[in-house]
Amino acid sequence: MTSLDTAAAPQARRHPTVKPHAMGIVKHVLLIAGSIAMVYPLLWLVVSSFKPNDMIFKDLSIFTRDLTLQNYVSGWTSLQNPFGTYILNSLVIAVLCIIGNLISCSLAAYAFARLKFVGRNVYFAIMLMTIMLPFQVVLVPQFTIYRLLGWINTILPLVVPKFLATDAFFVFLMVQFIRALPKEIYEAGQIDGANQFTLFSRITLPLMVPALATTSIFTFIWTWSDFFGPLLYLRIPDMFTVSVALKGFLDSQSTSDYGAMFAMSVVSLVPLFIVFMFGQKYLIKGFATTGIK
């Protein structure tokens, strides 16, 4: 704040006609206009999902009187399974992925951040480089492996890799976090004769809860929104996730039930919005510590 207060004075002197106060109002007007433009499509989606089908494209206003829940009722049942099935499928995958990432990434991160062993730097460099590896390069053989194992139409291809620390981004995030913990705690633990596993489970894990929270939130958002994986591996309607199920509305567009499609789109965004409301702090911290999304 101090820099701003001192900076404002010469600014005002250069433009004597514009008072700092007026500048502030202009700024807010611009920002509010920008915010509305950014969020308007989302608001329109939500309001449209409550409009009767023939009204959706007639007016672009988000202020309207005759709202109905009909789209939600028809949308919930208009695909092969009730929409709840797809939500449940997505939730199961997301929860398992979160558990997998928390366990495997924290183990790997502890090794990289706290332990000294032969080849650590080489492995760490490899780990960082896998963040940049395009997934297409491993796609065909992975698909072949899963097919030979009989894993197609199961959630295993989406979940098992998470238990083997394949999300290098989270390993890196946790490494950053563990490195910032005070070294004295570990020295004290070692004097008390704690082994590395105790140091990990009793000292590191409780202290790195914020990093674990960030990991859980990001994992949830990414697996919930993931489309390519479920599209590839889950090919029977009973197994569909929310994102693949939503695609079903596009395939059957001859019926053009836009209301139902919008309603279920809103339903699919609700969990992301809840996570956003309650997890914002950890999301933003996660960004700040790693410098990448």
Next chain:
Amino acid sequence: MSSLGELRTMASQRRRGHIKEKHPDNLAGYLFLTPWFLGILVFCFVPMLASLFLSFTKYNLLRNPLQNPPPWIGLTNYINMFHDPTFWMSFKVTVLYVVVGVPVQLAFALALAVFLNHGVRGLTIYRAIFYLPSLMGGSVAIAILWRQVFGKTGLFNSLLGLFGWDNPPGWIGNPNYALWTIVLLHIWTFGSPMVIFLAGLRQIPDMYYEAATVDGASRVKQFFHITMPLLSPIIFFNLVLQIIFACQTFTQAYVVSGGTGGPGNSTLFYTLYLYQIGFLNNFQMGYASAMAWFLLLVIAAFTALNFVLSKYWVFYDD
């Protein structure tokens, strides 16, 4: 420090040659890393080598590669690929998307971050509003929304109607515009880099700006001589990674075009074409592997170019 910064530091330490330490935790280290070792082997190294091999074979998904090994056909997949106009179309579409979408999105993010950083009241609210789209932007629901917003009778055209444009085109259905709606979707998600830039701006000590103000430097001068140099490593890392991620875009293109890449292949993104080739039509997985390796080489070239150019604009204070 970002992951790329970390790699850079390690490389320079290696050159200076001062990594010499004892290794007292070998057993524990390898035990803790066991899942990661398994993962990197089974899901990364082996598949990478396998896809390189398959790219020189005629491999069809429907056969079992262990009992019935795919025949070696040399460079045929690559030659066919370079003679395939649809392949080049998908390449062009993706490159256009990346070289326009990524820089414009980052420029927006930077501009907003600088704007918000000058002590705006209600920063956390604005930050949250701008951040929300980037959190949802990768989902199928938003792509569905986009398809309707830029359709013939969509929200965007109703808006144009208010300004007196009576019969605007259907943007999604027009091969000249469809790609740009997806580029716009990418720009709309500028919130996540904005948050990163805001965090970076917080690291710049106030005294630099105070000193510059005392010396009479204008806001513009301060931006180019203080903010840009000090933020340049973060901008650079984001540029590199966003380019890599943007090259792999799939969901938006799939949903907006209904899986076809249309109209007229104008939204046939590289990954979408790879999916069609390998998993949809004839299961030509050798060809798909060749495409994947070509993509890897292109991304490596992009990244190398970025590193070369970074010498001219990225500033490290070490």
